[in-house]
Every structure is written in structure tokens, then in C-alpha cells.
Amino acid sequence: MCKHTVIELSVRNHPGVMSHICGLFARRAYNVEGIACMPVNGGGTSKIWLLVDADRRLDQMIKQVDKLQDVLDVERYDGGHEVFTKMSEFVQ
Amino acid sequence: MKMTGAEIIINLLERQGIETIAGIPGGANLPLYDALGRSGIRHILTRHEQGAGFIAQGIARVSGRPAVFFATSGPGATNTLTAIADAKLDSIPIICITGQVPLSMIGTDAFQEVDTYGLSVPITKYNFLVRSAEDLLDIIPAAFRIAASGRPGPVVIDVPKDVQTAEVEFDEWPELGVREPGTELIPNQVKRAAAMINRAEKPILYLGGGVIQSGSADFARELAEKGGIPAAMTLMGLGIMPSGHPLNIGMLGMHAARYTNMALEECDLLVAVGVRFDDRATGKVPEFCPKAKIVHMDIDPSELDKIKTANASVTGDVADSLRALLPLVEEKARTEWKAGIQALREAHPMIVPEADDPASPYGVILKAAELAGRDAVVCTDVGQHQMRTAQVYPFSAPRSWLTSGGLGTMGFGMPAALGASLAAPDRPVLCFTGDGSIMMNIQDLATAMEYDIPIKIILTNNNALGLVRQQQDLFYGKRYTASEYSRSVDFLKIAEGFGIKTHDLGTSDDPARTLAEALAEPGPSLIHVPVGVEEAVYPMVPPGAANSEMIGGEKHV
Ligand SMILES: Cc1ncc(C[n+]2csc(CCOP(=O)(O)OP(=O)(O)O)c2C)c(N)n1
Ligand SMILES: [Mg+2]
Numbered sequence: 326m327c328k329h330t331v332i333e334l335s336v337r338n339h340p341g342v343m344s345h346i347c348g349l350f351a352r353r354a355y356n357v358e359g360i361a362c363m364p365v366n367g368g369g370t371s372k373i374w375l376l377v378d379a380d381r382r383l384d385q386m387i388k389q390v391d392k393l394q395d396v397l398d399v400e401r402y403d404g405g406h407e408v409f410t411k412m413s414e415f416v417q
Numbered sequence: 418m419k420m421t422g423a424e425i426i427i428n429l430l431e432r433q434g435i436e437t438i439a440g441i442p443g444g445a446n447l448p449l450y451d452a453l454g455r456s457g458i459r460h461i462l463t464r465h466e467q468g469a470g471f472i473a474q475g476i477a478r479v480s481g482r483p484a485v486f487f488a489t490s491g492p493g494a495t496n497t498l499t500a501i502a503d504a505k506l507d508s509i510p511i512i513c514i515t516g517q518v519p520l521s522m523i524g525t526d527a528f529q530e531v532d533t534y535g536l537s538v539p540i541t542k543y544n545f546l547v548r549s550a551e552d553l554l555d556i557i558p559a560a561f562r563i564a565a566s567g568r569p570g571p572v573v574i575d576v577p578k579d580v581q582t583a584e585v586e587f588d589e590w591p592e593l594g595v596r597e598p599g600t601e602l603i604p605n606q607v608k609r610a611a612a613m614i615n616r617a618e619k620p621i622l623y624l625g626g627g628v629i630q631s632g633s634a635d636f637a638r639e640l641a642e643k644g645g646i647p648a649a650m651t652l653m654g655l656g657i658m659p660s661g662h663p664l665n666i667g668m669l670g671m672h673a674a675r676y677t678n679m680a681l682e683e684c685d686l687l688v689a690v691g692v693r694f695d696d697r698a699t700g701k702v703p704e705f706c707p708k709a710k711i712v713h714m715d716i717d718p719s720e721l722d723k724i725k726t727a728n729a730s731v732t733g734d735v736a737d738s739l740r741a742l743l744p745l746v747e748e749k750a751r752t753e754w755k756a757g758i759q760a761l762r763e764a765h766p767m768i769v770p771e772a773d774d775p776a777s778p779y780g781v782i783l784k785a786a787e788l789a790g791r792d793a794v795v796c797t798d799v800g801q802h803q804m805r806t807a808q809v810y811p812f813s814a815p816r817s818w819l820t821s822g823g824l825g826t827m828g829f830g831m832p833a834a835l836g837a838s839l840a841a842p843d844r845p846v847l848c849f850t851g852d853g854s855i856m857m858n859i860q861d862l863a864t865a866m867e868y869d870i871p872i873k874i875i876l877t878n879n880n881a882l883g884l885v886r887q888q889q890d891l892f893y894g895k896r897y898t899a900s901e902y903s904r905s906v907d908f909l910k911i912a913e914g915f916g917i918k919t920h921d922l923g924t925s926d927d928p929a930r931t932l933a934e935a936l937a938e939p940g941p942s943l944i945h946v947p948v949g950v951e952e953a954v955y956p957m958v959p960p961g962a963a964n965s966e967m968i969g970g971e972k973h974v
Contacts, residue, residue, distance in 0.1 A: 341534060341546065344535065344538055348538050348539055352539055384722070385722075385723055388718055388719035389719050391718070391719075392718075392719050
């Protein structure tokens with residue numbers, strides 16, 4: 326089994342953002358295992374967390390995500406992220 | 418001020434300096450056309466939206482500035498997609514403004530409704546679905562800024578009809594959208610690159626479209642001259658080093674001259690500038706430049722280490738990077754290395770069959786180049802004629818070579834040539850095409866005729882999809898499935914029917930003179946050159962093979 330990692334994105338909040346981000350992964354057949362999204366700053370921006378495989382294409386994926394016009398910031402949590410620990414309780 | 422959304426768009430386009438827009442109207446963009454008709458912008462009515470997209474590309478590629486084209490919703494929008502995808506792969510700044518059904522009808526399968534936003538996500542740098550006329554004041558300048566900044570690319574703006582007709586009150590016009598300056602260079606990256614260049618004994622420059630985009634061909638040439646570094650170019654980079662320059666070693670990759678790929682085998686340092694290690698350039702990646710360390714300079718961080726891990730990389734606009742690098746590069750003659758390359762060049766030169774026959778596949782290119790002069794803009798379609806032109810045309814300047822590099826789109830050539838001629842009306846514009854490719858946008862011969870756009874179309878007719886047939890010849894046991902036409906059309910009559918002047922080098926007793934007359938006459942012309950279907954383009958590296966495995970093009974066979 327592949328090790329997972331979490332990417333945390335700050336993005337401009339509008340209806341097309343998700344499609345841009347998910348499209349990037351889908352086109353490269355790069356599976357997104359988990360996804361969470363919440364508005365911040367009164368809805369002007371959002372935070373998105375992606376739970377993804379930590380395979381050797383990850384660096385390139387992060388660069389591609391960072392290149393998207395709507396992505397303001399990218400952080401990587403190789404040790405996982407609480408968001409998904411909590412979410413996993415719902416699918417136990 | 419009080420204006421409709423459509424008027425705001427047209428006014429902002431005028432303020433951005435847009436003089437020409439190609440496109441086709443329809444129900445969903447009529448308000449936009451109504452406003453356009455009342456403006457000073459010249460409209461070019463094409464016969465297909467793909468043609469409009471390639472006209473915009475021609476304008477953008479020659480001028481270096483974003484160009485705009487229009488289409489209606491539904492089929493109008495879907496017809497633009499190939500031209501947009503083509504611009505994405507070659508990093509060309511075009512802005513496509515489409516009509517869309519009114520906001521309230523989106524998602525109802527309304528007449529001519531298609532999800533233009535969704536369709537264009539993977540083939541644009543960015544795209545907009547406009548939700549209010551007010552937003553246009555931000556979106557139009559943003560589209561220009563995004564298209565032109567960083568690594569350029571296409572932008573789609575989808576504008577619902579009711580957004581075009583809605584009235585808005587506003588106080589002042591927004592700032593123009595312009596190219597943003599590149600990110601700051603990291604001085605240590607530049608120093609490291611310079612140190613590697615200074616240490617190298619056998620360096621080669623590998624120059625691509627990024628050098629042209631950033632307007633830094635002069636810096637690249639200075640770097641070559643100062644360091645005594647031979648320079649190879651990608652298909653997109655042709656024109657960076659003038660032909661005949663002693664350090665110009667031509668195009669690398671699948672259809673390179675033998676000596677070029679052989680020199681790359683030998684180099685100990687590859688200085689890659691504004692390139693993306695495309696497979697048509699590198700061949701089998703692990704065997705590309707096997708002895709070389711790599712310095713990679715590019716504006717797009719995601720290109721660095723994407724295909725080949727660089728030993729030193731410089732992130733930034735390559736114009737800035739080259740400018741910073743130049744003073745740090747030691748002046749060197751590298752006499753031995755240059756002599757080695759010269760020996761390779763003499764032993765394994767580019768072989769040009771029938772170079773002196775102006776009615777032959779290569780000869781017509783050379784003769785046309787001689788007649789058109791150094792100022793010409795050269796466009797191509799996709800196929801053998803394209804590769805031959807890339808191999809032998811004596812390019813002398815950047816932004817004079819328009820070809821579909823990344824997407825390899827048949828149908829690119831003729832409309833792109835129209836755009837080039839509209840952007841540079843004083844320059845001769847040649848379009849080398851094939852009988853397969855020209856058919857893909859032949860309808861826009863009518864546009865050439867109607868607006869009297871003086872492009873010179875040189876059609877080498879082998880009655881076949883030549884480059885496909887060549888692959889079947891070499892790699893599919895000569896089984897020519899679906900690559901030869903069993904009957905042929907009369908291109909002279911077709912062009913005549915479109916009101917285009919025609920010339921046939923096949924029946925001329927003095928092809929050189931006929932060609933000269935065709936190029937000298939005013940208005941658009943089609944020059945027909947019948948060529949043999951067996952004539953292949955050599956050398957050729959089989960797809961997937963290493964660049965050392967070239968077929969054909971040897972000196973003594
Ligand atoms: C739109 C499109 N469809 C298919 C291809 C595949 N293809 C590449 S070259 C080629 C043949 C081009 O024929 P022609 O324009 O006559 O040029 P020639 O090779 O004969 O000089 C084809 C079909 C392509 N590049 N673009
Ligand atoms: Mg052909």
C-alpha cells in the first residue's frame with residue numbers, strides 16, 4: 326500500500342475552483358482519496374485538504390496545483406492532517 | 418458612465434489596443450457583435466471558428482501580444498476548442514470570448530447550450546464564466562494579464578447573453594491588463610549555472626520557444642558567442658539563432674540533421690533554456706545527452722525536473738536569467754569542441770535531396786525562401802512539408818516561424834498565415850501546407866479572398882497523409898492503411914472557386930519563374946507543387962527510440 330500525504334490549499338472561492346483542481350488530478354490518473362473544503366475569511370477564500378498517494382509524481386502534482394490561478398498557497402503535511410482523522414470517524 | 422456588458426467588453430478591448438478580431442456571430446453573442454459594429458475594431462468574418470482561433474494565434478505569435486477571437490455558444494464554442502488546445506501546448510496568449518445562453522437558462526439544456534467553462538478547463542491557462550456585467554471590469558483586464566504573464570497561454574471568457582445586455586453604472590475604467598514582471602531571480606541559482614557553464618568543456622545550448630516568448634533571442638546568441646557554445650533549437654525555437662551562424666547547429670530531435678543529434682550525444686553540459694524536454698526533441702529520455710549534466714532555465718517551475726532532473730535550475734523569465742547569467746559566463750573559444758562539431762557537421766550533414774529543383778519537395782522551400790527574403794513570416798501545416806520546412810528554411814529572426822509544435826494540428830497553417838499577415842501587413846507571408854492539412858480549414862480561403870490577405874500558400878501535393886504513410890512505410894510493414902487517397906481533388910479549381918489566384922509548378926516549364934511571379938503578385942495565391950508519395954523525410958528517429966537511432970539521411974547512400 327502507498328503512503329498517503331495531505332495537501333492543504335488556500336484558494337479563491339468560486340464555483341469553478343474544485344473543477345480546476347480535481348481535473349488536474351483526474352487527467353493524470355492521480356487518485357484523490359479524500360477531500361475536504363471549507364470557506365474562510367467570510368467566504369472570499371477557501372481551504373481545501375486533499376488526501377493523496379505520496380507517489381513519485383507528487384512533487385510535480387504540487388507544482389501543477391501551485392500553478393493554478395486560483396490557488397494562493399500550498400502546504401504539504403506528510404504526517405497526515407487532523408481533518409481526515411476526524412472525517413474517518415464518519416466512515417467507520 | 419452607463420454601458421451594457423457588451424459595450425464594456427468592446428471598450429476594454431479597444432483600450433487594450435486590440436485592432437483586429439476574427440470570429441463568427443450567432444444568437445448568443447449578437448449583443449457583442451452589435452457593440453463591435455459600432456467600434457473601431459476591424460472584424461474578420463471567418464468560415465469556421467477554428468479558423469478564427471488560428472487567425473488569433475497568427476496575430477499573437479507574430480506580435481507577441483494577446484489576440485482576441487469571438488464565437489457564439491454551443492457549436493461555435495466547441496469549434497474553437499482545437500485552436501485553444503493548440504495555444505495551450507505552444508504557450509500562445511489568445512483570448513476567446515464566447516456567447517452563452519442567459520444565466521437563468523444555464524443548466525436547462527437550452528438551445529445551443531454547452532458547458533463551455535467545463536470543456537475549456539483542461540485546455541486553457543484560465544477560464545471565466547461571467548456572472549454579472551460589472552465583473553467584466555475586472556475580468557477583461559485579468560484575462561489579458563493572465564494570458565500574457567509568466568508562461569503565456571489561452572484564456573476563455575464565456576459571457577451569457579443577459580450579461581452582455583445588462584446595463585452597469587461605473588465611475589472609471591479599470592487599469593489595463595499587462596504582462597507582470599517575472600519573479601525575482603535567486604542569485605545563487607544563476608551563479609551555480611554560470612559555474613557549471615564555465616567548467617564545461619563540451620557545452621551545448623538547447624533553446625526553445627520560451628526564448629522567443631521572452632524576447633531574449635539576442636541574449637541567447639550573446640551567450641553562445643561569449644562562451645563559444647554551439648546552439649541547437651527545438652521546433653518552437655527556430656529563428657533564435659540565424660541560419661548560417663557558425664554556432665547554430667540546427668533543430669534537434671526526431672527530424673534533426675544527423676550531426677546535431679550526434680553532437681548532443683557528445684556534450685558534457687546541456688544548457689536548456691525555455692524548453693520542456695518534449696519527446697519529439699529528446700527521443701527516449703534516459704538516452705538523451707547521456708554524458709551531460711543539465712542546467713535548466715524556465716519561467717514555469719513545473720517544467721523544471723518534470724522530465725529530466727537538472728543539476729542546476731534557474732527559475733524565472735529567461736530574459737532575466739540570461740541577462741543575469743551573461744556577465745558571469747567566461748569568454749571562451751572552446752576551439753576544440755567547436756572543431757569536433759564542425760567535423761561531425763562535415764561527416765554527417767543535413768542532406769537535402771533535389772535542393773536545386775524548385776519543383777521538388779525541398780527545392781521549393783529553398784527557392785521560396787530566396788524569393789521571399791529575410792523579412793518573410795513562414796507558417797506551416799503539419800506533416801512532411803512541415804518537417805522539411807523546419808529542416809531547411811533559412812530562418813533569420815524570431816517570431817517569423819509559425820508552426821503547431823505541441824499539438825501538431827493539421828489545419829493550423831493557412832488561418833495562422835492570415836493572422837500573421839493581418840498583424841504584419843508589410844511582410845511577405847508564406848504558408849507551406851499539404852493536401853491533407855489544407856483540407857482541414859480550406860473554407861477560410863474565402864476569408865483570404867474576401868479581405869484580400871496576401872498570403873502565399875505553397876501546397877506540396879502527394880495525394881496522401883505523407884507523414885503517416887512514412888511511419889507505415891518504416892514501422893508497419895508498408896501497410897498503407899488509410900494514408901493514401903484513392904482519388905484526388907483538383908486544388909487549382911478549388912482555389913479558383915474561392916477566388917484565389919493559382920499557379921501549378923507541375924505543369925510550368927519554368928517553375929522558378931512561376932514561383933517568383935506568384936510571390937510577387939498582389940493578393941493571396943496558391944502554388945501547387947505535385948510531389949512523389951514515396952519521398953520521405955530523413956533522418957528520422959523512430960517514435961520512442963533514442964535520438965542516436967536515426968534512420969536515413971546518411972551522406973553516402
Ligand atoms: C487534426 C489532425 N489529425 C490527424 C493528424 C495526424 N497526422 C499527422 S501528419 C498527417 C498527414 C498530413 O498530411 P499532409 O497535410 O498532406 O502533409 P504531408 O505529410 O503529406 O506533407 C496526419 C494525418 C494530425 N496531426 N492532426
Ligand atoms: Mg500530403
